[in-house]
Every structure is written in structure tokens, then in C-alpha cells.
Amino acid sequence: xxxxxxxxxxxxxxxxxxxxxxxxxxxxxxxxxxxxxxxxxxxxxxxxxxxxxxxxxxxxxxxxxxxxxxxxxxxxxxxxxxxxxxxxxxxxxxxxxxxxxxxxxxxxxxxxxxxxxxxxxxxxxxxxxxxxxxxxxxxxxxxxxxxxxxxxxxxxxxxxxxxxxxxxxxxxxxxxxxxxxxxxxxxxxxxxxxxxxxxxxxxxxxxxxxxxxxxxxxxxxxxxxxxxxxxxxxxxxxxxxx
Amino acid sequence: xxxxxxxxxxxxxxxxxxxxxxxxxxxxxxxxxxxxxxxxxxxxxxxxxxxxxxxxxxxxxxxxxxxxxxxxxxxxxxxxxxxxxxxxxxxxxxxxxxxxxxxxxxxxxxxxxxxxxxxxxxxxxxxxxxxxxxxxxxxxxxxxxxxxxxxxxxxxxxxxxxxxxxxxxxxxxxxxxxxxxxxxxxxxxxxxxxxxxxxxxxxxxxxxxxxxxxxxxxxxxxxxxxxxxxxxxxxxxxxxxx
Numbered sequence: 001x002x003x004x005x006x007x008x009x010x011x012x013x014x015x016x017x018x019x020x021x022x023x024x025x026x027x028x029x030x031x032x033x034x035x036x037x038x039x040x041x042x043x044x045x046x047x048x049x050x051x052x053x054x055x056x057x058x059x060x061x062x063x064x065x066x067x068x069x070x071x072x073x074x075x076x077x078x079x080x081x082x083x084x085x086x087x088x089x090x091x092x093x094x095x096x097x098x099x100x101x102x103x104x105x106x107x108x109x110x111x112x113x114x115x116x117x118x119x120x121x122x123x124x125x126x127x128x129x130x131x132x133x134x135x136x137x138x139x140x141x142x143x144x145x146x147x148x149x150x151x152x153x154x155x156x157x158x159x160x161x162x163x164x165x166x167x168x169x170x171x172x173x174x175x176x177x178x179x180x181x182x183x184x185x186x187x188x189x190x191x192x193x194x195x196x197x198x199x200x201x202x203x204x205x206x207x208x209x210x211x212x213x214x215x216x217x218x219x220x221x222x223x224x225x226x227x228x229x230x231x232x233x234x235x236x237x238x239x240x241x242x
Numbered sequence: 243x244x245x246x247x248x249x250x251x252x253x254x255x256x257x258x259x260x261x262x263x264x265x266x267x268x269x270x271x272x273x274x275x276x277x278x279x280x281x282x283x284x285x286x287x288x289x290x291x292x293x294x295x296x297x298x299x300x301x302x303x304x305x306x307x308x309x310x311x312x313x314x315x316x317x318x319x320x321x322x323x324x325x326x327x328x329x330x331x332x333x334x335x336x337x338x339x340x341x342x343x344x345x346x347x348x349x350x351x352x353x354x355x356x357x358x359x360x361x362x363x364x365x366x367x368x369x370x371x372x373x374x375x376x377x378x379x380x381x382x383x384x385x386x387x388x389x390x391x392x393x394x395x396x397x398x399x400x401x402x403x404x405x406x407x408x409x410x411x412x413x414x415x416x417x418x419x420x421x422x423x424x425x426x427x428x429x430x431x432x433x434x435x436x437x438x439x440x441x442x443x444x445x446x447x448x449x450x451x452x453x454x455x456x457x458x459x460x461x462x463x464x465x466x467x468x469x470x471x472x473x474x475x476x477x478x479x480x481x482x483x484x
Contacts, residue, residue: 120471129465156465222484223371223398228477229362235474236481242464 001053001071005079009070013048013080013092019140026095029144031081033057033088038152040065046091050080058089082144095142098160101133101172103193105242106158107234109134109141110165110209111200119149120231121198126153128242133160133195166212169195176213178205179237181227184216187240194241201230243295243313247321251312255290255322255334261382268337271386273323275299275330280394282307288333292322300331324386337384340402343375343414345435347484348400349476351376351383352407352451353442361391362473363440368395370484375402375437408454411437418455420447421479423469426460429482436483443472 002010015021016029027047030039039046040061049069051058062069069089072080080090107125109132112118118139125132134141141159162168169176174195178184181204197213199205210216219228219236228236244252257263258271269289272281281288282303291311293300304311311331314322322332349367351374354360360381367374376383383401404410411418416437420426423446439455441447452458461470461478470478 120474124470124474125465127463127465127470151469219481221369223367223369227393228366228369229473231471232362232366232474232477235470235478239461239478239481 001073002076003073005076007076009048010050010072010076010080013050013090016092017082017144019143022095022140022142026097027092028095028142028147029080029082029090030093030147031083031086031088031090031144032148035148035152036089036091037061038155039091039093040067042155044093044155046093048092049089050077050091051089052077055088082148096159098158101160101162101168101174101195102131102158103173104131104158105129105193106131106133106160106174106195107238108162108165108169108195108197109138110197110205111135111137111203112198112230113139113201114230115139115143115146116149117201117229117231119146121234122146122150122157122159123153124231124235124238126150126156128238130238130242131158131160133162135162135165166208169212175215177241178210178213178216179233180204180210180216180218182218184218186220187217187237190241196234196237196241198230198234198237243315244318245315247318249318251290252292252314252318252322255292255332258334259324259386261385264337264382264384268339269334270337270384270389271322271324271332272335272389273325273328273330273332273386274390277390277394278331278333279303280397281333281335282309284397286335286397288335290334291331292319292333293331294319297330324390338401340400343402343404343410343416343437344373344400345415346373346400347371347435348373348375348402348416348437349480350404350407350411350437350439351380352439352447353377353379353445354440354472355381355443356472357381357385357388358391359443359471359473361388363476364388364392364399364401365395366473366477366480368392368398370480372480372484373400373402375404375407377404377407408450411454417457419483420452420455420458421475422446422452422458422460424460426458428462429459429479432483438476438479438483440472440476440479
């Protein structure tokens with residue numbers, strides 16, 4: 001049982017709280033019983049699993065999947081965790097690399113700033129069977145906090161980083177729909193696979209993105225307010241387009 | 243200009259961060275330029291307005307609406323605020339009292355725990371022109387954090403506390419729809435005014451609530467995941483029922 005937070009293996013786990021280290025190593029942290037179980041069920045094989053000696057649920061799961069684990073004290077677990085009072089294991093996984101958009105309904109996150117919104121959008125996409133693509137300026141989808149807020153849904157969606165969004169979108173056969181705050185058509189089901197572009201919470205989509213789209217879409221708001229939360233707006237669009 | 247956080251007027255503003263004080267006094271805090279402007283536009287007359295001497299936007303707005311204001315230093319403003327770095331004024335308002343459900347589309351929050359979810363649900367209800375009712379065990383809709391997350395939408399919805407939900411709902415002519423995780427009908431537009439019941443994030447609705455409903459509703463999730471975030475699920479239902 002590791003009892004020291006200064007242990008080198010624990011230190012290297014803790015380093016994954018830094019985005020730069022995650023990008024360099026291509027690894028991230030997942031935590032909690034439910035999320036851990038989702039990842040195992042989806043075939044992920046964690047590189048490292050930290051858990052407490054009395055956490056028989058995690059130990060049994062590791063035995064069944066023939067995965068090694070490291071026993072640690074509560075303090076050591078908390079030092080590796082993203083939360084103050086971790087429930088269940090903290091594990092290191094390899095971030096899966098998907099390089100290209102598929103001809104499949106895809107939610108495109110354009111510079112979404114809030115990690116909670118990104119997590120919720122991934123969870124909603126999983127519920128409706130969509131892939132998720134994201135720009136480099138979007139809050140990192142594989143950050144531990146975002147993985148947590150998506151409740152295990154990362155295993156169920158294709159997650160694609162777009163380095164040149166306009167170019168990469170134009171190479172697909174996807175029907176491109178831009179979500180705009182006013183003036184677009186109400187959402188309606190499409191026969192073709194769709195790329196739905198949603199812009200940042202503060203500024204929406206750039207004009208270039210909107211001009212590039214095949215159509216623009218606006219959710220009718222009979223109550224007369226100006227806007228919906230970004231994750232809410234995306235969810236209604238996914239529901240209506242699916 | 244008040245320079246001391248120990249000033250008695252500032253202390254009494256700060257006390258409104260406690261739920262018990264808000265309930266006793268029937269007052270709450272609102273903050274930020276956009277939210278403050280929404281409340282003024284809706285006819286609210288704040289009891290107290292704190293702002294910095296250089297905050298000409300707030301000072302001008304108070305002059306135009308003939309409302310008194312108190313100038314304070316940045317430290318004093320921060321001590322009264324719910325955020326570390328307040329942007330714009332902090333103001334005290336009287337919480338409007340609505341006692342009865344109307345024959346009007348109403349989202350019924352049954353024991354929703356997360357203040358952010360409550361705020362988002364109020365914002366979404368405002369966008370679709372619904373009222374919002376809530377049980378006593380729901381996170382307080384008028385808490386400063388919740389008012390902030392709803393971005394000024396509190397002024398646009400009727401907000402009704404239900405002390406005896408089953409009894410009060412049965413007295414209305416509302417068509418009662420219970421949102422359930424599985425087995426309900428897909429959402430569809432209703433000719434009658436609807437009361438849509440949504441249950442707590444962890445447990446959903448009690449069996450008694452579901453049995454009391456005229457119909458049950460489940461959002462189809464072709465992606466095969468188990469659940470959506472509570473605020474997302476409510477938003478899709480509101481969109482589909484409106």
C-alpha cells in the first residue's frame with residue numbers, strides 16, 4: 001500500500017492534471033466507480049489504477065478484466081484525484097485518437113469555453129448517437145473534470161480534434177448546419193448526415209463559419225428571451241435533427 | 243463612499259447569502275450589469291444598490307429609474323458579492339410572491355438538487371414561455387447563485403412554491419405529464435396547458451407522482467445511453483411540448 005503522496009508513481013499520475021502533460025503523453029485521468037466501469041465495459045485497459053484497500057468493487061473489477069492495480073491510502077488517492085473526496089478509483093487511460101470526421105451525424109464544438117458545457121454536450125451526443133468534433137480553442141474534452149461531467153459518455157462517441165475546421169468539414173459529404181441566435185430556420189429532421197456547428201457561449205459562430213454552412217438553424221423561443229445556455233441549445237437541436 | 247466591510251448596511255446585505263435570512267426577510271441578492279438591467283426593465287425596484295464610484299452605467303441606470311444607490315469600495319463590493327471579482331452592482335430585491343398555479347404551461351421541479359440545474363431550467367422556461375413551480379426540497383430558485391445562472395430570466399417566469407404538490411396540482415385543470423427514464427411516450431405537442439413534472443437528478447420522480455400523472459413521457463435516446471442531464475432532459479421536453 002502506497003502511503004506517501006511523494007511516491008514517484010503518484011507524482012506522475014498527479015501530473016496529468018496539467019493539460020500540457022496530457023497532450024504530451026496522450027493520457028488522461030478518469031475517476032469514480034460508474035465512470036471506471038463504463039470505460040472497462042467499453043474495452044479500455046487503464047495504464048494505472050489507484051484504489052483503497054477496502055474498495056472491493058474496484059479490486060474485483062480489475063481481477064475480472066485482468067488489469068493491475070495499486071493500493072493507496074485515502075490521502076494518496078485524494079492527492080491524485082480531481083475532487084476533494086474521491087469516490088472509487090482514480091485511473092490513467094490512453095486518450096483514443098480519432099483523426100477524421102465520418103459521414104455520420106456530428107456535433108461540432110467551435111470554441112466552446114466552459115468544460116461543464118463540453119461534458120454535457122458529449123453526454124447528450126452519446127444519448128442521440130452523434131459523434132463530436134471540436135476546435136483547438138474548445139475546452140479540452142479529455143480534461144478530468146469534463147470526463148466526470150459527461151458521466152462515462154466519452155466511451156460512446158467518436159471525439160475528433162479539427163485542426164483546420166473549414167477545410168476538414170468541406171472534405172466530408174456532411175450537410176452543414178450552423179446554429180445562430182436569430183434568423184435561421186427552425187430545426188427539422190434531415191435525410192443526410194449532419195454536421196451541426198455550435199459557437200462559443202459569448203460570441204456564437206464566426207461569420208465565415210456561418211457562410212460556409214449549407215443552412216442556418218435557430219430554435220424558436222416563444223417566450224421572447226434572447227438566448228439559451230449553449231448546452232441546452234445544442235441538445236434541443238440534436239433532438240430535433242435526429 | 244463606504245470603505246469598511248464592517249459597516250452595518252453592508253453586513254445586512256451580506257446576511258442575505260444565508261438561505262434562512264432570505265426566507266425570513268423575503269429578499270435576495272442580484273448582481274452584475276446584465277441581470278440588474280433585466281430586473282429594472284421588469285419593474286423591480288431594488289431596496290439597496292451597491293456599486294463602485296466609477297460604475298457610471300449603474301449610477302446612470304439608478305438616476306433614470308429614480309432609485310437610490312450606495313457607493314462602496316471594490317473590497318466592500320466583493321464582500322457583499324457571491325463572486326470573487328464582481329462585475330457591476332450588487333443589489334437587494336424583494337422576492338415576488340406568487341401563490342397559485344395558473345392554467346398555463348408549467349415546469350414542475352420536484353426535489354431538483356443542483357442550483358445550476360434549477361437556474362438553467364428557469365432560463366429555458368423563460369425562453370419557451372412556461373411558468374416554473376417547485377417543491378420545498380428543490381434547491382432554492384432565488385438563491386444568488388441560481389439567479390446568476392439564469393441570466394435574468396427570473397423576471398420572465400411565474401415562480402410558484404408548492405407546499406402540497408399533489409393537492410395543488412389536482413386542483414388545476416392542467417394536463418399532468420410525468421417525465422420518466424423509460425417506458426413513457428415520446429414527447430408530443432399538447433392542446434391543453436401542461437404541468438410537466440421532472441424529478442431529482444439521482445432518483446427521478448416518486449411512484450406516487452408518476453401514478454398521479456395523466457401521462458408519462460420519455461425522451462427517445464437512440465444512442466443507447468441511460469440518461470441525460472436533468473436540465474437537458476427538461477429542455478428537450480419543453481421544446482417538444484411547446
